[in-house]
Amino acid sequence: MRGWSRRRVLRTALSTAAALGSLPIAPTARAAGPQFRRGVNAWPWFSLTREFPAPRTDYDWPPFQSQRPVPTPDDLGRLRRTGLDFIRLPVDPGPFLAADAATRGKLLDMLDAAVTATLDAGLGIIVNVQANGATHYWNPDRMVSSTAAPAFDLYRGLVGELAGRLERFQPGRVALEPVNEPAQACASNVWSQIQLSLLTAARASAATLPLVVTGGCGSMVSGLTALDPAPLARFEPILFTFHFYEPYLFSHQGAPWMREPVYRSLNNVPWPASAGSLEQTLASVRARMAQDTETPEEAKQAAYAETERVLKVYFDARPDRWFVDKYLGEARAWADGHGLAPERIIMGEFGALRTDARYVAAPNPDRARYIADVRQSAESFGFPWAFWDLFDGMGMMDDSTRALDPAMVEALGLIMPE
Numbered sequence: 286m287r288g289w290s291r292r293r294v295l296r297t298a299l300s301t302a303a304a305l306g307s308l309p310i311a312p313t314a315r316a317a318g319p320q321f322r323r324g325v326n327a328w329p330w331f332s333l334t335r336e337f338p339a340p341r342t343d344y345d346w347p348p349f350q351s352q353r354p355v356p357t358p359d360d361l362g363r364l365r366r367t368g369l370d371f372i373r374l375p376v377d378p379g380p381f382l383a384a385d386a387a388t389r390g391k392l393l394d395m396l397d398a399a400v401t402a403t404l405d406a407g408l409g410i411i412v413n414v415q416a417n418g419a420t421h422y423w424n425p426d427r428m429v430s431s432t433a434a435p436a437f438d439l440y441r442g443l444v445g446e447l448a449g450r451l452e453r454f455q456p457g458r459v460a461l462e463p464v465n466e467p468a469q470a471c472a473s474n475v476w477s478q479i480q481l482s483l484l485t486a487a488r489a490s491a492a493t494l495p496l497v498v499t500g501g502c503g504s505m506v507s508g509l510t511a512l513d514p515a516p517l518a519r520f521e522p523i524l525f526t527f528h529f530y531e532p533y534l535f536s537h538q539g540a541p542w543m544r545e546p547v548y549r550s551l552n553n554v555p556w557p558a559s560a561g562s563l564e565q566t567l568a569s570v571r572a573r574m575a576q577d578t579e580t581p582e583e584a585k586q587a588a589y590a591e592t593e594r595v596l597k598v599y600f601d602a603r604p605d606r607w608f609v610d611k612y613l614g615e616a617r618a619w620a621d622g623h624g625l626a627p628e629r630i631i632m633g634e635f636g637a638l639r640t641d642a643r644y645v646a647a648p649n650p651d652r653a654r655y656i657a658d659v660r661q662s663a664e665s666f667g668f669p670w671a672f673w674d675l676f677d678g679m680g681m682m683d684d685s686t687r688a689l690d691p692a693m694v695e696a697l698g699l700i701m702p703e
Contacts (some may be wrong), residue, residue, distance in 0.1 A: 318651075322370050323371075323699070324670065324671035325364065325373070325421050325681065326374075327375070329676065329677070330399060331377060332415070333350040334350070334420065336422070343472045348379075348392070352678075354675075354676040358405070360682070363689065364406070365407040365408050367700055368700055369412065370409060373411045375413055376412055378411065378423065378440060379416070379417060380644065382436065383422075400412070401454075404459070409460075414461075428440040431475050431479065445487055445490045448494055451491065451494055460496065463480070467499065467501050468503065471500060471502040471505075488520050494522075497631070498517055498520075498523050504634075505528060511614055514625065523629075525632070527633065529613070529659060533548075535604075535637060538552055538553075538638065540638060546591070550570050551573075551592060554599070554651075557606070559603055563596055570592055574589060607661065610647065613666050617666040632669070633671050634671060635672065637655050637656060639680070657697075658674075660698060672697060683692035
C-alpha cells in the first residue's frame with residue numbers, strides 16, 4: 286500500500302477481461318520450514334517524517350512525527366499471540382540519507398532497537414526500505430528511478446549498511462527488502478539493473494541474510510510473473526514478493542490519495558459483487574458527490590460518468606473468490622514454472638480501506654469477506670502473507686486504544702488474545 290501519499294497507482298479500473306478463463310492451479314511439492322508465514326505491516330513506525338520545506342533537504346529531529354502510532358512491546362506480544370509470526374517494517378530512507386554521521390548512527394540504533402523488540406516478542410521481521418513519494422527531495426524518483434538517479438548511490442550504500450547490521454541478528458528470522466513497489470514497467474530492464482545493483486550491495490556486506498526481491502509494476506502479480514529469477518540465484522538466500530489489492534475499485538474505494546477522480550466519491554462497493562447492486566452503489570456515489578462543495582459541477586459530472594462506466598464493468602464481471610484465485614493462480618503458475626517453492630513467495634501487502642469517520646469506504650462486513658477471501662486464496666496456493674496494515678485506515682488495530690479489530694482477526698484466520 287502506501288503511506289497516505291506514497292502509492293503510484295498503475296491502473297484505475299478493474300481488469301475483468303484478463304481475469305476470465307481457467308485457473309492454472311497445479312499441485313506441487315511443498316518445501317519445508319518457511320521463514321515467514323503470517324504477518325502484518327507495521328507502518329508508520331519508521332515513516333511519517335518531519336522534513337523541512339524546500340529548498341532545505343534535511344529533517345527535523347526526531348525525524349518521525351511524534352503522534353504517529355508505534356507498536357509497544359505489549360502490542361507486539363499480543364500480535365504474536367494472535368498467531369502472527371512476523372512483521373514487515375517499512376522504513377523511510379530519507380532521514381537516514383539526509384543525516385550527518387552522528388544522526389545517522391542514532392537512527393540506525395533506533396532501527397536496531399525496533400528489530401530487537403520484534404524478535405523479543407517472538408516475531409520475525411522483514412525490513413523494507415520504503416521511499417516516500419510525497420517527500421519533495423528524498424523521494425523514489427531521486428533515489429530509485431534508475432541506477433543513474435541522483436541519489437541512487439547513497440540509497441545503494443544504505444541498503445548495504447542495513448544488510449550488514451541486520452545479519453547480526455537471529456538467523457532465519459530477519460530479512461531485508463531493498464525497495465517497495467518499483468514504478469518501472471513489468472519487464473523493465475531498468476528495474477532489473479536497479480535490483481541487481483542493490484542486491485550486490487546487500488550481499489557484499491551480508492553473506493547469509495535473506496533478501497526479498499520483487500518485479501516491476503508496483504510489485505503487482507504481473508510484475509512478478511514478468512520477473513526472470515535465474516539471474517538472481519547468485520544472491521541466495523532470496524525470497525520473492527508481490528502485492529495484491531485487486532480489484533482496486535473495491536479495496537481503494539473512497540481513498541483520498543488516489544489521483545483518479547473516480548475513487549474520491551466511490552463508496553458502498555460490495556464484496557462479493559453479488560452482495561449488492563449497481564443501482565445501490567451509484568446512489569451512494571451520488572450522495573457522496575452531493576456533499577462535495579469544492580469540486581466544480583462539470584468535474585463532478587465527468588467523474589460520475591467514469592465511475593458509472595467502471596462500476597458497470599465491476600458488476601457485470603461479478604468478482605468473487607474466483608477473481609482472487611485467478612490472479613494468485615498466475616503467481617503460483619510462475620513459481621511452478623521456475624521450480625520455486627510457494628513458501629518462498631510472500632504476498633507482502635493486501636487489504637482494503639475500512640469505514641470510519643475519515644473514509645467512506647467498503648461496509649465493514651464486505652471488507653472482512655474480501656480480506657478473508659484473499660488470505661484464504663494465498664494460503665491455498667502456499668503463499669505466506671503480510672496484511673496491510675497494523676494501524677491507519679486499513680489497519681487491524683485502533684491507533685489510540687490499541688484494541689484489535691475482531692472482524693479483521695477472524696478474517697485473517699487468527700485468534701483474539703486474552
